[in-house]
Amino acid sequence: MADFESGNPFPHDSDNDNNSSPPSLFRDDNPNAVITYAPERRFKLGYWSVMGLVVNRMIGSGIFITPGRVMQGTQSTGAAIVLWLAGAVYALAGTHVYIEYGLNVPRGIFNDVEQGVPRSGGDLNYLQYVYTHPAYCRETLLFFGCLFGISFIILGNMAGNAINFAIRILEAANVEVTNGAVRGIAVTASIFACFIHAFSRRGGIWLNNLLAVIKLCILVLIIFSAIIYSAGKFPKSETIDRGIVVGENLGAPKSFRNASSDANGYAQAFLAIVFAYSGFEQPNYVLGEIGRPHRKYPISMVTSVSLVCLLYLAVNISYMVVVPKSTQLNDISVAQSFFELTFGALSPTEKTGARIFSAFLAISSLGNIIVVTFTAARVKQEIAKEGMIPWPKFFAQNYDFSLGRVLRWARRTQATNRLLGMRWLAPENHSERTPVGTLLLHLVACTILLFATYGQQPRDAYYLLTSQTVYVINGCFGTLLAAGILYLRFTKKHNWRQKARKINPVLSVVSAAVYLIGNLFPIIVSWVKPSNALSKTLQWFVLPTVSWCVLAFAGLWWVGLVLVVKRTDRKTNTVFTVQKVPEFESDPPDGGPPVQVHETVYLSRVGRETLSSMGMTETADTEPAVLTWREANKSGTAGIL
Numbered sequence: 120m121a122d123f124e125s126g127n128p129f130p131h132d133s134d135n136d137n138n139s140s141p142p143s144l145f146r147d148d149n150p151n152a153v154i155t156y157a158p159e160r161r162f163k164l165g166y167w168s169v170m171g172l173v174v175n176r177m178i179g180s181g182i183f184i185t186p187g188r189v190m191q192g193t194q195s196t197g198a199a200i201v202l203w204l205a206g207a208v209y210a211l212a213g214t215h216v217y218i219e220y221g222l223n224v225p226r227g228i229f230n231d232v233e234q235g236v237p238r239s240g241g242d243l244n245y246l247q248y249v250y251t252h253p254a255y256c257r258e259t260l261l262f263f264g265c266l267f268g269i270s271f272i273i274l275g276n277m278a279g280n281a282i283n284f285a286i287r288i289l290e291a292a293n294v295e296v297t298n299g300a301v302r303g304i305a306v307t308a309s310i311f312a313c314f315i316h317a318f319s320r321r322g323g324i325w326l327n328n329l330l331a332v333i334k335l336c337i338l339v340l341i342i343f344s345a346i347i348y349s350a351g352k353f354p355k356s357e358t359i360d361r362g363i364v365v366g367e368n369l370g371a372p373k374s375f376r377n378a379s380s381d382a383n384g385y386a387q388a389f390l391a392i393v394f395a396y397s398g399f400e401q402p403n404y405v406l407g408e409i410g411r412p413h414r415k416y417p418i419s420m421v422t423s424v425s426l427v428c429l430l431y432l433a434v435n436i437s438y439m440v441v442v443p444k445s446t447q448l449n450d451i452s453v454a455q456s457f458f459e460l461t462f463g464a465l466s467p468t469e470k471t472g473a474r475i476f477s478a479f480l481a482i483s484s485l486g487n488i489i490v491v492t493f494t495a496a497r498v499k500q501e502i503a504k505e506g507m508i509p510w511p512k513f514f515a516q517n518y519d520f521s522l523g524r525v526l527r528w529a530r531r532t533q534a535t536n537r538l539l540g541m542r543w544l545a546p547e548n549h550s551e552r553t554p555v556g557t558l559l560l561h562l563v564a565c566t567i568l569l570f571a572t573y574g575q576q577p578r579d580a581y582y583l584l585t586s587q588t589v590y591v592i593n594g595c596f597g598t599l600l601a602a603g604i605l606y607l608r609f610t611k612k613h614n615w616r617q618k619a620r621k622i623n624p625v626l627s628v629v630s631a632a633v634y635l636i637g638n639l640f641p642i643i644v645s646w647v648k649p650s651n652a653l654s655k656t657l658q659w660f661v662l663p664t665v666s667w668c669v670l671a672f673a674g675l676w677w678v679g680l681v682l683v684v685k686r687t688d689r690k691t692n693t694v695f696t697v698q699k700v701p702e703f704e705s706d707p708p709d710g711g712p713p714v715q716v717h718e719t720v721y722l723s724r725v726g727r728e729t730l731s732s733m734g735m736t737e738t739a740d741t742e743p744a745v746l747t748w749r750e751a752n753k754s755g756t757a758g759i760l
Contacts, residue, residue: 151512151721151722151723152512152719152720152721153503153504153511153512153515153516153719153720153721153722154516154717154718154719154720155500155515155516155517155717155718155720156517156552156716156717157407157408157714157715157716157717158320158408158551160410160706162320162321162551163408163409163410164324164402164405164408164409164410164415165410165415166415166418166419167328168324168327168328169402169409169415169416169419169420169423170331170419170422170423171324171327171328171331171332171490172327172401172402172405172490172493172494173398173399173401173402173419173420173423173424173427174331174334174335174423174426174427175327175328175330175331175334175398175486175487175489175490176397176398176399176401176487176490176491176494177210177395177396177397177398177399177423177424177427178331178334178335178337178338178427178430178483178486179280179395179398179483179484179486179487180280180283180480180483180484180487180581180585181391181394181395181396181397182338182395182431182434182454182483183452183454183455183476183479183480183483184283184452184454184480185391185392185394185395186199186435186438186447186453186454187447187452187453187454188387188388188391189202189203189388189391189392190444190447190448190453191384191388191448192379192381192384192385192386192387192388192389192391193378193379193384193385193388194377194378194379194384194448195374195375195376195377195378195379196367196368196369196374196439196444196447197371197374197375197378198375198378198379198385199388199435200369200374200432200435200436200439202385202388202389202392203392203431203432203435204432205389205392205637206389206392206393206395206396206431207396207428207431207432208633208637209392209393209396209633209634209637210396210399210424210427210428211424211425211428211630212629212630212631212633212634212637213399213400213597213630213634213637214399214420214421214424215626215627215630215634216600216601216604216630216631216634217241217399217400217403217420217600218416218417218420218421218622219604219619219622219627219630220244220245220403220600220604221237221402221403221406221412221416221417222235222237222412222413222416222417222619222621222622223235223618223619223622224244224245224248225238225244225248226248226618227701227703227713227715229703229712229713230713233618234712234713235618236701236703236713236714236715237406237407237409237412237413237416237714237715238406238407238501238715239404239405239406239407239408239497239498239500239501240404240406240497240498240501240502241400241403241404241406241498242267242271242400242403242498242592242596242600243264243267243268243271243498243501243502243505244501245600245603246261246263246264246266246267246596246599246600246603247261247263247264248603249599249600249603249606249607250262250263250599250603255680255681255684255685255695256694258697259506259695259696259697260505260506260507260677260680260681260684260695260697261505262674262677263599264505264507265505265507265673265676265677265680266670266673266674266677267596267673268502268505268507268508268673269507269508269672269673269676269677270591270592270596270669270670270673271495271498271499271502271592272499272502272508272560272564273564273568273669273672273673274584274587274588274591274592274669275491275495275498275499275588275592276309276491276492276495276561276564276565276568277308277309277312277487277488277491277492277565278305278309278564278565278568278569278572278584279580279581279583279584279585279588280484280487280488280491280581280585281304281305281306281308281309281484281488281565281569282301282302282305282569282572282577282580282581282584283480283484283581284304284305284308284481284484284485284488285300285301285302285303285304285305285308285577286301286477286577286578286581287477287478287480287481287484288304288477288481289301289304290473290474290477291474291477291478291481293470293474296577298573298576298577301577302569302570302573305569306566306569308485308488309488309492309562309565309566309569310562312488312489312492313492313558313559313561313562315489316489316492316493316496316553316558317520317553317555317558318520318521318522318553319521319522319549319551320521320551320553321548321549321551322522323489323492323493324493326489327486327489327490327493330482330485330486330489331486333482333486334482334483334486335426335430337479337482337483338430338431338433338434339430341434341437341454341457342430342433342434342437344437344441344457344461344462345436345437345438345440345441345457345461347461348361348440348441348460348461349361349365349440349441353460353461353462353464353465354464354465356460356464359443359460364440364441364442364443364444365439365440367443367444368439368440368442368443368444369436369439369440381649381650382644382647383644383645383647383648383649383650383659384649384650385644386640386641386643386644386645386647387641387645387649389637389640389641390586390589390590390594390641390645391586393589393593393594393637393638393641394585394586394588394589394593395431396427396428396431397589397593398490399420399423399424401490401494402416402419402420404494404495404497404498405493405494405497407497407714407715408497410706411706411707411711411714412706412714413711413712437457438453438454438457441456441457441460441461442456442457442460452476454476454480455472455473455476455477457476458472458473458475458476458479459472459473459476460472462475463475492558492561495561496554496557496558496561497554497557499514499554499557499560499561500514500515500517500554500556500557501515503515503556503557504697504699504720504722505697506695506697506722507676507677507680510556511722512722513556514554514556514557514560515556515557515720516554516556517552517553517554517555518552518553518554518555518556519550519552520553520555521549521550521551521552521553522549523546523547523548523549523550523551524546524550526544526546526549527546527550530546568584572584575656575657576656579656579657582657583657583661583662583665586662587662587665587666587669590641590642590645590662590663590666591666591669591670593638594638594641594642595638595642595666595670597634597637597638598635598638598639598642600634601631601632601634601635601638602631602635604627604628604630604631605628605631605632605635607619608624608627608628608631642663645662645663646660646663648660687724691724692726692727693724693725693726693727694724694725694726694727695722695723695724696721696722696723696724696725697720697721697722698720698721698723699718699719699720699721700718700719700720700721701715701717701718702715702716702717702718703715703716704716
């Protein structure tokens with residue numbers, strides 16, 4: 120295990136070093152030091168778990184609710200299918216963009232060779248690698264990192280899906296949907312998700328994988344149900360001619376008839392499709408917890424995204440086989456109409472179809488809540504390590520709140536020790552530190568959003584919250600990431616062709632361009648007033664306006680943070696520093712590429728005289744310097760470039 124020649128992340132602590140003790144900035148006992156460890160090799164995510172993250176996040180409420188929004192925006196079954204196909208291309212292009220970033224950013228020195236070291240944090244790492252200005256000082260408190268970080272803390276949670284889960288649970292139980300009941304169930308679901316991931320990391324992963332399998336089965340059930348329906352095995356409806364429905368919805372001449380000419384309608388439709396396809400970036404959020412990430416991560420990503428894209432197209436064609444166009448245009452929930460015309464026809468007086476649909480949708484929403492809680496907490500942990508939020512050590516540190524701790528306590532007596540003597544219940548199999556601080560932050564942000572939208576009807580609140588997340592996190596920051604790949608490819612500053620030599624340059628540019636256009640289209644066109652509103656209570660401009668307000672708040676947060684830090688600098692004659700000291704090892708051990716197994720982050724105020732004595736120089740213009748990763752490698756402290 121080594122990240123530089125000696126294998127010691129603190130070279131001044133070597134037994135053979137006669138130098139004086141290291142400056143306080145690099146001491147293990149520094150009260151501002153944040154020490155984190157990657158999971159043990161046996162606890163790391165494998166192929167199925169990585170695929171489970173993608174499947175569970177992508178297959179949510181979107182594939183059940185979005186088709187209705189798409190039909191209302193396009194007014195045409197043919198145009199809707201084309202947009203769904205475009206969404207699949209968008210998702211695959213975005214997958215390539217994230218794989219290219221994930222395998223090559225950030226950079227590290229391992230065995231005297233600079234190479235990509237997979238790291239948790241996703242977009243935060245990539246934005247800070249490409250967009251280094253403006254910043255407080257070099258590699259510290261970068262504007263675009265803070266813009267993403269604060270926006271993600273606000274919107275990167277499960278509030279929208281928690282509301283949808285509550286709605287569908289009540290409908291499946293055939294109980295009246297009230298605002299109070301919805302918010303109560305939503306908060307309860309959010310607390311459960313945070314608790315399970317804090318109490319048992321393995322338990323949360325197992326639950327995530329189970330829900331992913333159930334979701335795949337649901338989509339396969341829909342496809343086979345459409346086949347059985349077209350074969351005439353479900354009871355016939357007196358008002359629907361199945362042959363006419365198929366010809367009208369899927370026939371080439373008729374399917375594009377009376378298509379909308381409203382640009383905003385197409386923008387809202389494609390934004391809804393982006394929401395349905397979103398989620399392929401989830402493994403990037405937890406890359407540091409994937410075993411053999413250079414191999415398992417790209418294979419799992421491509422396989423799972425391709426599978427979901429194929430199922431989405433098949434499911435939408437299944438909807439077209441069963442649900443008439445007129446019903447799709449007048450009913451926001453095409454999927455519910457599908458279940459009513461198939462399973463509901465078996466027992467029309469008991470709302471069987473609608474209740475089955477609601478139950479399936481509740482399962483999908485719960486899966487989304489589970490996976491987002493797991494991955495978003497890791498991203499927020501990386502955000503805290505950058506010093507962007509108050510109490511960074513509390514939020515960045517991992518804590519032992521695990522089932523293993525409870526089992527150790529329970530085994531104190533001989534009787535309970537015999538009772539719990541099963542190997543599976545051994546405490547060491549369930550003792551994993553988890554990001555309790557950011558899980559709490561995640562829950563608080565989610566709860567605030569749930570009650571901030573209390574004045575809206577539950578379905579409108581769900582639409583607003585989920586669309587905002589897609590608009591800001593996927594749309595705006597996805598645009599920056601795609602533009603970043605194009606910048607890296609067409610400039611020589613970063614020597615990206617050599618760094619990403621395993622990535623096909625043509626495919627890289629094409630994927631980035633497609634992903635850029637796919638994200639820019641709904642962002643820009645959403646400002647064009649639609650001829651037909653998609654919501655009866657929300658004005659068309661609410662979504663883009665509130666989304667840009669979130670971005671503006673994040674930008675102002677950075678401005679205020681830098682002003683406060685610089686004011687403190689002048690008063691105390693110190694410099695705020697963020698120093699990361701990682702430790703790498705090969706995975707697999709016999710000469711594999713590097714992975715990070717340990718990291719110490721120092722968030723400190725260091726006197727200017729101390730910086731000078733440590734050989735740190737000015738970084739840019741008049742800004743004071745901190746020890747950068749490149750300088751750290753030269754001085755013997757390995758790190759990320």
